[in-house]
Amino acid sequence: MKNLFNRFRILVHPLCLFSVVGVLTLALIYCHAYVPRVVKVKQVVPFLHATHTDADKVNMPCQGCHIGAERGAGAGMPPVSVCLDCHRHVLADDTRLLPVHAAANMDSPIYTGEPLVWKLSTPLPAHVHFHHSRHAQAGISCAECHPSPDALVQHTMSSCLDCHRKHALPTDCDACHH
Amino acid sequence: MSEASHREGISRRSFLKWLGALALLALPACRRAQQYAVQPEDCPEWMLPGNSTCFATCMPWATGAIPLLAVCYDGLPVSLQSNPAYEAVRRGLPAFAQASILDLYDENRLAQPTRAGKPHPMQAFKASLRAWAALLKEGRRVGFLFPAGYSAIRMAQVEALRQFNGASFYSYDVAAGARPGGFPELETLIQSSFGPAVCFDTGFGSLADLTQALPQLEVLFIFTPADPAAFDADFAAALQNCTAETVRLMASPSHADVTSGLSLYVVPQTHYLEEWGADADAYGNLCLRQPITQPLRAALSEAEVLHALLHQGEVPEAGGVSTAKGWLEKLVPDWETALKLGYVPAGAPKPREISPTPHADINFYLHPYYADGRFRHNAWLRENYFPLSGWAGDGEAFLPGGGSPGSLIMGSLRVSAWRHAGVKSYWLPLYPEYVKASVGMQKDEFIAGAPHAESPHRAAKPLPMRRVAVPRFSGKTSPQWGMVIDLSRCIGCGACTLACRAENNIPTVGLQEMCYDRDLQWLRIERYLSADGELHFVPMACRQCEKAPCEAVCPVNATTHTASGLNTMVYPRCWGTRYCSAACPYQARTFNFRDYAKAEQEKMSRPHNPQVTLRSRGVMEKCTYCVQRINAAENAGGPPPQTACQQVCPTGAIKLINLCDAPLPEQVITSFDVKGTHPRTLYT
Numbered sequence: 001m002k003n004l005f006n007r008f009r010i011l012v013h014p015l016c017l018f019s020v021v022g023v024l025t026l027a028l029i030y031c032h033a034y035v036p037r038v039v040k041v042k043q044v045v046p047f048l049h050a051t052h053t054d055a056d057k058v059n060m061p062c063q064g065c066h067i068g069a070e071r072g073a074g075a076g077m078p079p080v081s082v083c084l085d086c087h088r089h090v091l092a093d094d095t096r097l098l099p100v101h102a103a104a105n106m107d108s109p110i111y112t113g114e115p116l117v118w119k120l121s122t123p124l125p126a127h128v129h130f131h132h133s134r135h136a137q138a139g140i141s142c143a144e145c146h147p148s149p150d151a152l153v154q155h156t157m158s159s160c161l162d163c164h165r166k167h168a169l170p171t172d173c174d175a176c177h178h
Numbered sequence: 179m180s181e182a183s184h185r186e187g188i189s190r191r192s193f194l195k196w197l198g199a200l201a202l203l204a205l206p207a208c209r210r211a212q213q214y215a216v217q218p219e220d221c222p223e224w225m226l227p228g229n230s231t232c233f234a235t236c237m238p239w240a241t242g243a244i245p246l247l248a249v250c251y252d253g254l255p256v257s258l259q260s261n262p263a264y265e266a267v268r269r270g271l272p273a274f275a276q277a278s279i280l281d282l283y284d285e286n287r288l289a290q291p292t293r294a295g296k297p298h299p300m301q302a303f304k305a306s307l308r309a310w311a312a313l314l315k316e317g318r319r320v321g322f323l324f325p326a327g328y329s330a331i332r333m334a335q336v337e338a339l340r341q342f343n344g345a346s347f348y349s350y351d352v353a354a355g356a357r358p359g360g361f362p363e364l365e366t367l368i369q370s371s372f373g374p375a376v377c378f379d380t381g382f383g384s385l386a387d388l389t390q391a392l393p394q395l396e397v398l399f400i401f402t403p404a405d406p407a408a409f410d411a412d413f414a415a416a417l418q419n420c421t422a423e424t425v426r427l428m429a430s431p432s433h434a435d436v437t438s439g440l441s442l443y444v445v446p447q448t449h450y451l452e453e454w455g456a457d458a459d460a461y462g463n464l465c466l467r468q469p470i471t472q473p474l475r476a477a478l479s480e481a482e483v484l485h486a487l488l489h490q491g492e493v494p495e496a497g498g499v500s501t502a503k504g505w506l507e508k509l510v511p512d513w514e515t516a517l518k519l520g521y522v523p524a525g526a527p528k529p530r531e532i533s534p535t536p537h538a539d540i541n542f543y544l545h546p547y548y549a550d551g552r553f554r555h556n557a558w559l560r561e562n563y564f565p566l567s568g569w570a571g572d573g574e575a576f577l578p579g580g581g582s583p584g585s586l587i588m589g590s591l592r593v594s595a596w597r598h599a600g601v602k603s604y605w606l607p608l609y610p611e612y613v614k615a616s617v618g619m620q621k622d623e624f625i626a627g628a629p630h631a632e633s634p635h636r637a638a639k640p641l642p643m644r645r646v647a648v649p650r651f652s653g654k655t656s657p658q659w660g661m662v663i664d665l666s667r668c669i670g671c672g673a674c675t676l677a678c679r680a681e682n683n684i685p686t687v688g689l690q691e692m693c694y695d696r697d698l699q700w701l702r703i704e705r706y707l708s709a710d711g712e713l714h715f716v717p718m719a720c721r722q723c724e725k726a727p728c729e730a731v732c733p734v735n736a737t738t739h740t741a742s743g744l745n746t747m748v749y750p751r752c753w754g755t756r757y758c759s760a761a762c763p764y765q766a767r768t769f770n771f772r773d774y775a776k777a778e779q780e781k782m783s784r785p786h787n788p789q790v791t792l793r794s795r796g797v798m799e800k801c802t803y804c805v806q807r808i809n810a811a812e813n814a815g816g817p818p819p820q821t822a823c824q825q826v827c828p829t830g831a832i833k834l835i836n837l838c839d840a841p842l843p844e845q846v847i848t849s850f851d852v853k854g855t856h857p858r859t860l861y862t
Contacts, residue, residue, distance in 0.1 A: 073228025077217040104219065120213040127750045127791045129806070132228075134813045172740035173748045174805045178790060 599711025
């Protein structure tokens with residue numbers, strides 16, 4: 001029978017296999033963690049930021065709903081009653097807004113009181129502590145980091161460090177990791 | 179083998195090979211779990227996401243209430259800190275008060291009332307309250323056993339109850355008794371925990387009076403958190419044989435309560451963080467108590483029960499917190515301001531001091547952590563080494579003879595002991611079983627034994643020769659962080675170690691791991707014994723060395739140095755080689771040998787401090803000078819930051835300073851320094 005196990009095959013074939021797998025893994029990690037990606041997540045209510053913030057549409061400021069953006073550590077989500085302030089009368093019969101009425105509109109026949117659960121599309125990992133108000137009060141506008149809130153980009157450490165290095169701000173590890 | 183290749187279809191070997199390859203289908207699941215955001219509907223506008231909100235309240239205690247600050251995130255209290263507004267009266271917050279937050283979340287708290295040991299619905303108990311209110315109105319004999327201490331609400335309600343001829347009032351707490359003298363270091367520690375030995379003159383009867391009156395009573399309400407049946411055999415016998423319906427309100431999750439075993443009804447009581455109140459401290463101030471959270475489970479407070487008895491047994495439905503609040507608004511002048519401050523200065527009668535009893539052969543002392551044993555279930559206190567004795571765990575005895583660990587055997591009981599110079603007789607913790615065991619025993623019948631191998635003990639090292647030097651530091655740009663610890667002020671109470679645990683989410687590890695010396699605490703109190711047997715306490719944590727040996731040896735650069743002089747620890751980078759802890763000459767680093775944080779999250783429902791990352795298995799951790807507080811102070815631009823340990827220290831021994839601004843001490847003790855490291859923590 002032909003000798004399957006010659007010296008070449010024992011050494012080179014696994015080497016090739018492992019190096020191919022290794023390179024693929026590294027490429028995957030790079031694409032996942034180092035290249036800013038747009039993340040699209042399907043929410044309970046198909047909320048569109050553009051409709052609410054565009055200058056020729058409702059033109060609401062970001063802080064109108066995300067009250068923590070200027071003074072809090074996290075920007076926060078608005079309570080559903082804020083949505084109802086307008087939507088009790090605007091688009092009151094729209095089927096897309098049924099979960100909003102079910103959550104907070106006590107006059108609605110479908111009211112359950114169950115809160116609206118939003119999915120976080122680009123959450124920061126648990127070991128990162130980002131302070132919104134520090135950045136907002138330094139004069140950074142919302143649009144600088146969130147240019148398109150409907151197509152949120154997953155921020156990476158390199159995007160934070162690029163800005164910090166450009167403006168000679170502290171890059172000590174414990175500024176964000178503590 | 180060759181026959182297989184001739185068969186039709188796929189071979190067994192190929193089938194298994196392809197089945198194994200199908201495991202690759204699981205690859206898309208390899209990502210982070212979905213995170214959600216839900217915003218509560220009625221959040222007040224000052225409760226911002228991610229920010230802490232602090233509320234002033236107080237912990238009621240037999241010898242005077244202890245004001246404190248409850249630090250809350252997302253509406254739930256996460257840790258307890260000292261109230262800065264109260265600093266002029268009494269500094270810091272003792273360990274046992276800080277640890278009491280665990281009792282709020284303890285799963286072992288009574289879930290529903292019991293009657294004769296069997297579960298009893300709360301509605302049925304409330305119906306009984308209506309019946310008892312009627313009994314009171316008829317003038318039948320009803321007794322009330324209150325805790326020791328002065329509560330403004332209680333006094334007002336008792337005034338109203340006095341209209342009923344059959345009502346009689348008593349108060350009892352073994353923690354309010356006289357303390358034996360003769361052991362000055364222990365006295366200092368007991369006083370730093372519980373305040374001076376004082377007695378409030380409330381005009382209530384004593385436990386002996388109640389024992390005599392018990393056979394004639396029809397109903398007895400027991401509100402005191404102490405365990406009278408465990409300490410007083412006469413009362414226990416009277417309680418067992420009486421015909422009265424006894425109701426015991428119980429807030430503690432401890433299962434060792436003898437009195438509730440002898441009571442007919444045992445009803446869950448609100449934790450002090452869930453109720454309104456106003457209690458006097460030992461200095462004549464009225465300390466206010468406000469609920470930090472709605473009761474986490476159906477429970478009644480003492481004020482609600484008394485209110486119900488005064489109003490035909492009606493307990494308001496929605497938690498009933500509003501009734502006590504109504505009383506308080508009438509009693510306290512300038513309500514809103516007082517609530518923000520946390521206390522009304524000179525708003526309560528001053529108690530009278532009780533002089534210490536003379537020193538005897540066998541003395542019983544109130545343990546600074548466990549009091550009379552009622553806090554022995556608390557996981558944080560159990561893992562806090564008690565610096566005077568060096569033991570962590572159950573509470574220890576002190577024996578004469580200088581400076582070594584041992585144990586004390588009395589009958590079948592074995593108590594860890596520390597032989598302390600200057601102590602002339604035996605000192606035992608005031609636990610009911612020790613008091614019972616020692617009755618009738620002579621001093622010589624105690625056997626001093628070898629130390630307990632299964633109990634964690636921190637040895638006392640010989641005190642190094644004192645060396646002083648002028649402090650110097652390098653670094654020019656402000657801020658440059660350093661710390662000054664005044665060793666002449668440290669009394670070894672251990673409040674700092676507990677505050678560090680609460681602030682930095684340091685998990686408990688369990689007794690087995692403690693005996694392997696895997697205690698995770700970042701700050702420890704070192705014990706040094708001088709030649710003449712005097713014990714010195716030195717709080718030691720990461721000294722943020724300017725030339726840190728740990729930074730030089732980390733293979734993955736998980737520990738770096740900042741421009742402000744801090745030695746940072748980057749948890750996600752750490753690979754767990756533990757080279758840094760081997761290199762550290764101060765033994766300042768602790769390692770997560772197991773997933774302690776995850777195990778604790780599953781056991782304890784106390785939310786963790788969101789400002790500090792939870793560490794997983796295989797990660798090194800150490801003191802960071804509370805960098806999260808330093809960062810928060812920079813964000814807010816307010817007063818200079820204080821570390822958690824600094825804030826709770828009763829003597830102000832620890833101080834975080836900016837070496838560029840603050841005046842440096844003239845001389846520092848370098849006996850504990852290792853040459854070449856240039857530590858930033860200075861001892862004076």
